Amino acid sequence: MKDVKCECGHVNPHGTVLCEACGKILVEEENEKQLLDMRYEGSARRSQIYQKTVVDKVWNFFSSVKVGVWLIIITLIASILGTILPQKMYINLPPEVYYEKEYGWFGKLYYQLGFHDLYGSWWYLLLIAMIGISLVICSLDRVVPLYKALKAQRVTRHEGFLKRQRVFGASHNVDQRDIETVKQHLIQKHYKVREENGDLLAEKGRFSRWGPYVNHVGLIIFLFGAMLRFIPGMYVNENLWVREGETALVPETGEKFYVHNNKFILEHYDKEKNKTFEKALDRAGNVVKNYQSNVVLYQRSGEKIPGEKPKLEKVKEYKIRVNHPLEFEGYSIYQSSFRSEMDSMTFALINKKTEKSFGELTINLRTPKEKYDLGNGYSVKILNYFPDFEFAENGEPSTKSRVPNNPAFIFRMTAPDKPKGETSFVAIRQTIEPFGNNTYKMAFKRIGTTNVSGFTVRKDSSIWVIIFGGILFMIGVIQGAYWNHRRIWVQNKNGDVWIAAHTNKNWYGLKREIEKVLEDTKLKMPEDQLQREQKDKEGV
Amino acid sequence: MVELSGNLLFIAFILYLVATLFFGGSIKQKKDLNDTKTTNKWGKIAVFLTIIGFISQLGYFIIRWIVAGHAPVSNMFEFTTFFGMALVGAFIVIYFIYRTTLLGLFTMPVAILVIAYASMFPRDISPLIPSLQSYWLYIHVTTAAIGEAILAISFAAGLIYLVKAIDQTKSTKKTFWLEFVMFCLVTVIGFVVVSSVFAGMGYHEKFNWVDKSGNQAQIEYTMPALTGPHEGKLLTKDGFKPWAEMPAFINAKKLNTVIWSVAAGIVLYGLIRLIIRKRIGSMLKPLVKNIKLDFVDEISYRSVLIGFPVFTLGALIFAMIWAQVAWSRFWGWDPKEVWALITWLFYAAFMHLRLSKGWHGEKSAWLAVIGFAIIMFNLVAVNLVIAGLHSYAGS
Numbered sequence: 001m002k003d004v005k006c007e008c009g010h011v012n013p014h015g016t017v018l019c020e021a022c023g024k025i026l027v028e029e030e031n032e033k034q035l036l037d038m039r040y041e042g043s044a045r046r047s048q049i050y051q052k053t054v055v056d057k058v059w060n061f062f063s064s065v066k067v068g069v070w071l072i073i074i075t076l077i078a079s080i081l082g083t084i085l086p087q088k089m090y091i092n093l094p095p096e097v098y099y100e101k102e103y104g105w106f107g108k109l110y111y112q113l114g115f116h117d118l119y120g121s122w123w124y125l126l127l128i129a130m131i132g133i134s135l136v137i138c139s140l141d142r143v144v145p146l147y148k149a150l151k152a153q154r155v156t157r158h159e160g161f162l163k164r165q166r167v168f169g170a171s172h173n174v175d176q177r178d179i180e181t182v183k184q185h186l187i188q189k190h191y192k193v194r195e196e197n198g199d200l201l202a203e204k205g206r207f208s209r210w211g212p213y214v215n216h217v218g219l220i221i222f223l224f225g226a227m228l229r230f231i232p233g234m235y236v237n238e239n240l241w242v243r244e245g246e247t248a249l250v251p252e253t254g255e256k257f258y259v260h261n262n263k264f265i266l267e268h269y270d271k272e273k274n275k276t277f278e279k280a281l282d283r284a285g286n287v288v289k290n291y292q293s294n295v296v297l298y299q300r301s302g303e304k305i306p307g308e309k310p311k312l313e314k315v316k317e318y319k320i321r322v323n324h325p326l327e328f329e330g331y332s333i334y335q336s337s338f339r340s341e342m343d344s345m346t347f348a349l350i351n352k353k354t355e356k357s358f359g360e361l362t363i364n365l366r367t368p369k370e371k372y373d374l375g376n377g378y379s380v381k382i383l384n385y386f387p388d389f390e391f392a393e394n395g396e397p398s399t400k401s402r403v404p405n406n407p408a409f410i411f412r413m414t415a416p417d418k419p420k421g422e423t424s425f426v427a428i429r430q431t432i433e434p435f436g437n438n439t440y441k442m443a444f445k446r447i448g449t450t451n452v453s454g455f456t457v458r459k460d461s462s463i464w465v466i467i468f469g470g471i472l473f474m475i476g477v478i479q480g481a482y483w484n485h486r487r488i489w490v491q492n493k494n495g496d497v498w499i500a501a502h503t504n505k506n507w508y509g510l511k512r513e514i515e516k517v518l519e520d521t522k523l524k525m526p527e528d529q530l531q532r533e534q535k536d537k538e539g540v
Numbered sequence: 541m542v543e544l545s546g547n548l549l550f551i552a553f554i555l556y557l558v559a560t561l562f563f564g565g566s567i568k569q570k571k572d573l574n575d576t577k578t579t580n581k582w583g584k585i586a587v588f589l590t591i592i593g594f595i596s597q598l599g600y601f602i603i604r605w606i607v608a609g610h611a612p613v614s615n616m617f618e619f620t621t622f623f624g625m626a627l628v629g630a631f632i633v634i635y636f637i638y639r640t641t642l643l644g645l646f647t648m649p650v651a652i653l654v655i656a657y658a659s660m661f662p663r664d665i666s667p668l669i670p671s672l673q674s675y676w677l678y679i680h681v682t683t684a685a686i687g688e689a690i691l692a693i694s695f696a697a698g699l700i701y702l703v704k705a706i707d708q709t710k711s712t713k714k715t716f717w718l719e720f721v722m723f724c725l726v727t728v729i730g731f732v733v734v735s736s737v738f739a740g741m742g743y744h745e746k747f748n749w750v751d752k753s754g755n756q757a758q759i760e761y762t763m764p765a766l767t768g769p770h771e772g773k774l775l776t777k778d779g780f781k782p783w784a785e786m787p788a789f790i791n792a793k794k795l796n797t798v799i800w801s802v803a804a805g806i807v808l809y810g811l812i813r814l815i816i817r818k819r820i821g822s823m824l825k826p827l828v829k830n831i832k833l834d835f836v837d838e839i840s841y842r843s844v845l846i847g848f849p850v851f852t853l854g855a856l857i858f859a860m861i862w863a864q865v866a867w868s869r870f871w872g873w874d875p876k877e878v879w880a881l882i883t884w885l886f887y888a889a890f891m892h893l894r895l896s897k898g899w900h901g902e903k904s905a906w907l908a909v910i911g912f913a914i915i916m917f918n919l920v921a922v923n924l925v926i927a928g929l930h931s932y933a934g935s
């Protein structure tokens with residue numbers, strides 16, 4: 001590939017449209033256009049030079065803004081599809097049941113197409129990945145040539161370049177003092193003015209040209225950060241249920257941290273106390289004001305010895321509330337839900353006929369005792385306990401889990417008149433006497449409940465990458481959107497003074513600025529050549 | 541206090557209405573709308589009234605904040621009125637950049653419609669559920685609304701562009717879609733009219749019905765039920781008997797409101813057409829006679845440029861921060877979040893098309909209209925129809 005030497009002496013890379021230094025048009029076809037395409041300063045981009053190998057083809061595909069925009073539009077439409085019905089994480093039934101039950105054939109189809117988990121589907125992730133690749137390649141393709149072209153530009157520009165700028169005009173018989181005035185005005189307007197044999201180039205806001213690149217880099221870093229959480233250890237997201245009064249190991253902390261739940265608190269708004277909300281509460285009914293768990297965080301001290309109870313050291317007390325997670329060493333514990341759980345059952349031993357009670361006993365459902373002595377020769381033994389009772393397939397009683405959701409017992413009741421004891425099977429709302437008619441009965445009295453706080457334990461080492469990407473993105477968009485790159489050329493050509501101007505956006509503002517700059521001089525306001533064309537079309 | 545704040549909002553509303561009339565007057569008076577140095581007397585009064593109205597609405601906002609103890613952006617009424625206020629604020633800012641009163645003539649009616657629409661929702665001050673008790677929420681919601689409002693200015697400018705650029709002498713696809721936009725705006729008036737009329741009559745009717753999970757429930761309609769609830773039994777004597785019964789997963793009450801609004805919109809639009817005997821777009825055309833196309837085009841694009849970073853910050857970044865603190869994850873694919881992402885992607889595509897594909901002028905104006913439609917969809921449909929974490933319960 002040959003480099004191109006311009007008549008001004010500057011050597012341009014192959015594929016350059018406008019000489020980087022003087023702006024002379026190097027490609028024949030451009031000469032025929034009325035206005036120059038100033039995007040990327042007519043610099044040589046890889047995508048336009050190399051078009052042979054597979055790598056070139058892939059590069060060219062991803063470096064095209066057209067492809068980029070298509071990717072964005074396709075992602076946009078795909079995202080819409082996912083909002084038609086609730087996504088998998090917002091439903092409370094298995095998806096294969098839920099969609100058909102709630103939305104009929106449409107729901108079934110939605111599920112079969114995989115739209116119930118659209119944002120986690122391989123093709124959605126692929127789309128995002130392709131946007132990422134496109135961002136990287138597209139930016140690389142443009143940023144270096146653009147940088148070179150902007151750096152190499154000379155003050156004096158080629159006639160063809162000036163004439164084909166959108167804002168252009170020539171003034172005859174100019175007083176050179178006017179040029180000095182213009183220069184002063186430009187400096188007042190914070191232009192950087194360079195001078196070369198009486199020609200001026202005033203430029204400002206060049207840095208805004210890097211805005212898109214900065215924001216794209218920010219986006220790439222953001223996407224990269226979001227990807228990091230697939231690396232084990234970078235991202236912890238666990239549920240943790242802790243009963244009131246209990247201490248639990250915080251998962252994924254290397255058995256280092258323990259949390260003790262002192263109390264769970266649920267508060268509602270009170271109409272009487274909050275008069276302001278009275279009407280709204282009348283309409284909405286009960287509204288929750290606060291979910292809170294008062295906890296103590298402990299740290300294990302000393303070595304971990306298997307089989308031994310860990311020694312715990314108190315780190316801090318904290319009230320975990322929604323919006324106020326407990327934070328320590330990169331971990332956060334959030335208040336995410338709660339439930340109330342049965343934790344004890346109280347029975348009375350009674351005579352079935354007389355209903356006389358011989359004492360009560362309270363069974364702790366998590367750690368039931370084997371035998372309860374009621375005195376006077378009365379006692380009750382638990383022969384078998386099913387915390388989550390069901391009849392197994394063979395008809396035998398069994399338990400589904402160790403959580404006391406549906407406790408059932410086999411009791412042996414001993415009394416002075418029944419020294420051998422009577423056996424009774426007791427579950428919620430049913431009593432079976434396997435060996436015939438009993439004299440005694442375990443009468444259900446009440447249940448005791450305890451609150452269980454539901455926490456989310458979260459550690460997100462990638463969050464800093466994501467935050468950094470987000471900040472960089474914001475800097476980039478602001479840089480690109482709130483400033484613009486303006487250049488004004490004031491040059492002596494053939495005894496006249498030519499003024500041309502270019503901006504990457506906000507032409508209207510540029511023109512107003514030129515008007516101001518030309519005040520108090522006899523220089524003619526240059527014309528907007530694009531608008532002239534448009535006017536011809538509009539016929540105004 | 542609550543009453544005072546309500547009154548201030550009402551005053552603001554009236555001032556906006558009057559200002560719109562003055563904006564209209566300023567157009568008639570002025571020969572060259574692009575000449576920035578000379579806003580005429582009508583225009584000056586219009587801008588002055590707009591600013592006073594804005595201050596009055598700010599008063600409403602602040603007082604309500606003090607009374608409620610939290611920023612009033614937490615239900616449909618509050619958020620939407622705030623959006624209306626942001627729209628006026630954004631207009632004032634853009635006005636001082638470009639000094640064209642024509643923009644006011646097109647923006648203020650949109651703001652008025654937004655506030656009128658908002659007022660149809662329950663106006664009680666509601667308590668905040670725990671997840672909403674966070675100052676990040678206020679920062680997120682207000683910044684997002686301001687961003688959306690600035691983007692909406694590009695819609696107003698785009699509309700001016702289209703009214704001027706589209707040839708009204710023959711009926712084309714373009715005239716059709718422009719009229720469709722006008723019709724949608726009229727339908728908002730339709731909604732406000734039917735809601736106010738039935739509210740004024742104190743219309744009520746109650747149904748027993750069976751919900752999705754097969755539970756018996758009661759529902760109260762405030763408009764005659766054209767679409768009845770699933771297995772609905774009318775409890776009110778002389779109540780209106782529904783024409784059709786809806787399946788359980790469709791919210792028959794909201795659908796009913798939509799049907800009434802569209803019907804009212806059609807009637808209103810028909811009346812307007814009968815009176816003016818041409819398209820609304822064609823009626824507005826003389827107003828934009830003196831403005832230059834590339835000038836409004838630039839206003840439209842500039843609003844996108846100013847609004848996009850604000851929107852990104854408010855609707856995505858602050859939203860993520862709040863979500864991280866409240867829900868333990870910064871992104872959850874909740875419908876409202878996804879629609880913010882969609883809006884963002886759309887404007888990103890818009891800017892790329894403009895910068896790289898040279899989509900200026902008319903194409904860009906259509907894109908501005910579509911962008912506003914997406915924002916409105918997120919504000920109205922996603923809140924009311926696609927329920928998610930963000931849906932304002934009960935309102």
Ligand code: HEM
Pocket residue numbers: 062063064065066067068069071072131132134135138142209212213215216219477480481885888891892895896
């Ligand atoms: C969601 C993803 C994207 C966002 C939010 C984004 C954002 C932006 C923004 C805000 C600008 C400045 C536009 C203006 O000032 O009017 C820009 C410019 C640009 N973007 Fe993107 N972009 C995204 C994806 C892409 C992709 C995938 C490509 C690759 C094809 C791309 C290529 C470009 C190019 C070439 C420019 C113009 C740069 C210049 O003129 O110097 N963008 N982008």
